[in-house]
Amino acid sequence: MGLAIDLGVVLDALSVLAWTALPDGRVDFVNRHWRAYTGLDLAASSDSQWQNAVSADDRPGLLQQHAALLESQKPAEISARLRRFDGQLRWFVIHINPLHDADGQLVRWCATCTDVDDLQRAQAAAKQGELDLQSIVDSIPVPVTVTSPCGEVEGQNRLARDYFGKSYEELRSWRSDDVVHPDDLPATIAAHAASHANGTPYNVENRHRRADGVYRWFNVRGFPLRDRDGGIVRWFLLSIDIEDRKRAEITLAESERHLNETINALPALVWSARVDGTGEFYNQYYLDYLGRSLDEVRDYEWTKAVHPDDLPGLITAWNQIMESRMPGAAEARMRRHDGLYRWFLFRTSPLRDQHGNVVKWYGINIDIDDRKRAEEELRRSEAFLAEGQALARMGNFSWHADSGEIAWSEQLYHIFEFEPGSTVTLERIVARYHPEDVALATQVIEQLYRGDTDVESQYRLLMPDRSIKHLHLLAHRAADRPGRREYVGTVLDISQRRRSEEALDNARAELAHVSRVMSLGALTASIAHEVNQPLAGIVTNASTCLRMLAAVPPNLEGARETARRTIRDGNRAADVIARLRALFSRRSATIEAIDLGHTAREIIALMQHDLDRARVIVRTEFADGLPLVGGDRVQVQQVIMNLLRNAADAMNGVEDRPRRLWVRTEAEADGMVRLTVRDSGVGFDPRDVERLFDAFYTTKDDGMGIGLAVSRSIIESQSGRLWAATVGDGPGALFGFSIPVYRR
Incomplete structure (x- = not known):
């Protein structure tokens, strides 16, 4: 709109009738001189209505030339009579010029209408000899120069003399820089020569030097004056000042060029x-x-x-x-x-x-392709996030501690069973807490108000249906908002995990029990052997005692010694039965003070028959003065038994070296006591060290792969750790565990 206003101001300043049209010829602007002359405003002149101002006699020829002009897109001039507002018709020369952008595309037509009615009348009168030549020339309201048939200046009207400020003698040979601008002179001379050679009117635009040295643009139109025989007797040169039009065209073209450059850039x-x-x-x-x-x-x-x-x-x-x-x-x-x-x-x-x-x-x-892709990716991410939160039973939140504003994700509404989109407050959240965890909620809120960087907590919710949910809260203070206590975090519904952990604990207890039973099944023969030996001793000693008492005289001292041996074998059998009953027991873990070396000796004694049969040589290195450890005696015995059995099994195929087994106890620096079992068997691949403790992973042909898994779960449940390692200075493997010192 700024370009249109500037052009209108320029065209309104012209002293001639002017208008502009779109590339298809439809008029879209008329200046004030057009409106004043024709009495037609823009609405009455727009599109093709301007034709109403053209004489009906001249209109067909004008329209024909106008159509050819639009097709050629080249400058042209058309002569026609235009009707004045009072109905009078006057001759005008209509100059129509195309305006192109930087790419050569037609963007607009610009036209000026010069009143040549007086000149036309003067020419007619001159031909008829009705008026004096000088009077005719002086009556024309634009600079007029009269030249001879060969082009020498013979006369000028007053306007021309005032403009050039030169005499006839000085203008007689006008082919100089003092009259025509040097850049325009060659084209002007060529047009003038061609017109004189052909005897046809000519039209040229050039710059004339004014008396003060300033050059202005003129449209010079040359008309020949002929005698009755058709010979040229004079040339009339009509100089129409088009400086304002030229400036307007230049301004418009420059504006169009800048506009197009801007648009194209x-x-x-x-x-x-x-x-x-x-x-x-x-x-x-x-x-x-x-x-x-x-x-x-x-x-x-x-x-x-x-x-x-x-x-x-x-x-x-x-x-x-x-x-x-x-x-x-x-x-x-x-x-x-x-x-x-x-x-x-x-x-x-x-x-x-x-x-x-x-x-x-x-x-x-x-x-907007990148934006559309980003929106689509965002929608997918949000969908994935919502789906992931639903699967993980996790919700996100943000909380502004100063304003109390809380924002929740959809999944968090679902976890707390609040109406989606409803306002969430601390009071509503705390009201959902389990009564026993309200104090914990208060403590967490106080941490947040203090501005702690990270907050973590686990608590329970008591839902309206009296069901209980276990939640895990993780909150982090936003570091990109200094001076503001704003937290972002997640809440995980760990109810299912808690139930799974309880089920896993139960399964582990069952598995440990099954493992003990299976272990005892494998040791049945050894236990029977251990029990049979004292029972056989009891029978033998009882028979000996009876023979000694039946002797004459009775051997009382020998009978007493035989009775003592009977009591010893009976106690030994009772110990075997007691250990067997303890291993069969399904009672829960009972932490008590245990002498780890003494417990290891008991298991070695219980398994001695099997170890002897497997040709295993047991070496013990039990440290003196070790503190008692805290653990479940029966479960610790089960772990030691499992490690000894695995060590013996690992040496079943060894024939080229003694089958030695070392059992060792020692203190650790961090309040733990360690027991290790080392064998001289086939060992294992170091890359499989962690897989050895996976459930159902085994290197034995007849193994179930649960012994080490159960053993690790037992030791870890008692705050200890169990590990395996290869032996660097010889064949075999080392398994060991550490459990803490007993504290009441």
């Missing part, structure tokens, strides 16, 4: 369309994107670049915008020159005339 697809919606202009960025020329996208050819799935919706939106005559927008994909489709936002606004009528549409297509 914009990193967006800029276009304009006619009132009916057909495409008219596309900037270079638009053409480069499509890889097409202007002619290939004009009218509705641009629709061929729109994605077929988006075209119907875009056409519908475009028609609705044109019908509403208001700005609008739509989205669609457009094919790039390499065949790739990208999303664009189509925005358009109407250009209106002074009466509010839409005369053109301007639009811009903004590439």
Whole structure:
């Protein structure tokens, strides 16, 4: 709109009738001299209504020349009579010039109408000999020069003499820089020579030097004056000052050039369309994107670049915008020159005339493909996040400690069973806490108000249906907001994990019990042997005692010694039975003080028969003065038994060296006592060291793979640790465990 106002001001300043038209010839502006002369305003002159100001006799020829002008897109002049507001007809020369942008595209027509009626009348009168030549020349209201048939100046009217400030003698040979601008002189001489040679009128634009040395643009029109025989007797040179028009054209062309350069430099697809919606202009960025020329996208050819799935919706939106005559927008994909489709936002606004009528549409297509992809990725991420939170039973939150503002995710509403979107307050949250955990909630809130960096807590919720949920809270203070106590965090529903842990503990207890039973099944023969030995001793000693008492005289001292041996074997059998009953027991772990060396000796004694049968040589290194450890005696015995059995099994195939087994106890520096079992068997691959403790992983052909897994769970349940290692100085493997010193 700023460009249109500047042009109007310039054209209104001209002393001639002037108007502008669109590339198709429709008038879109008339200056004040046109309105004053014709009595027709823009509304009465727009489009093709200006023809009403043309004489009916001259109109057909003018329209024919006008059509040829539009087709050629070249400058032209047309002579016709224009009707004044009072009905009088006067002759005008209409100069029509095309204006092009930097790319050579026609953007507008600019025309001036010069009143030559007096000149026409003067020429007619001169031919008829009715008026004196000088009187005729002086009556013309523009500078006029009269030359001889060969081009020498013979006379001028007053306006010409005042402008040049030179005498006839000085102007007689006008072919100099003092009259015509040096840049325009060659073309002026050539046009003048051609016109004189052909005897035809000529029309040339050049700059004339005024008396003060200033050059101004003129449109010089030459008309020959002929005698009755057709011979040229004089030339009349009519000089029409077009300086203002030229400046306006230059200003307009420069403005158009800058505008087009700006539009073409914009990193967006800029276009304009006619009132009916057909495409008219596309900037270079638009053409480069499509890889097409202007002619290939004009009218509705641009629709061929729109994605077929988006075209119907875009056409519908475009028609609705044109019908509403208001700005609008739509989205669609457009094919790039390499065949790739990208999303664009189509925005358009109407250009209106002074009466509010839409005369053109301007639009811009903004590439939003990256934004669309980001939105799609965001939607997918949000969907994945929501799905992940639902699967993980996890919700997010943020809390502004100063304002009390709380924001919750959808999953957190679900966990607390609050109405989605309802306002969440600390009071509502605490009201959901289990009564026994309210004090914990108060403590966590105090930590947050103090501004602690990280807060972690586990608590329970008592739901309206009296069910209990276990939650795990993790909160972190936002570091990017200094001076503000704002927290972001997550809440995990660990109820299912808690139930799983309880089930796992139960399963471990069952598995440990099964392992003990299986271990005892394997040791049944050894236990029977241990029990049979004292029982056989009891029977033998009892028989001996009876024989000694039956002797004459009775051997009382020998009978007493035999009775003592019977009591010893009976106690030994009782110890075996007691250990067997303890191993079969399913009681829960009872932490008590245990002498780890003594416990190891008991298990070695219990397994001695099996170890002897396997040809295993046991070596013990039990440290003296070790503190008692805290653990479940029966479960610790089970672990030691499992390690000894595994060591014996690892040496079953060893024939080239003694089958030695070392059992050792020692103190550790961190309040722990260690027991290790080392064998000289086949060992294991160091890469499988952690897999040895996986449930159902075994290196034995007849193994179940649960012994070490159960043993580790037993030791870890008693705050200890169990490990395995290869032996660096010989064959075999080492297994050991550490448990803490007993504290009441």
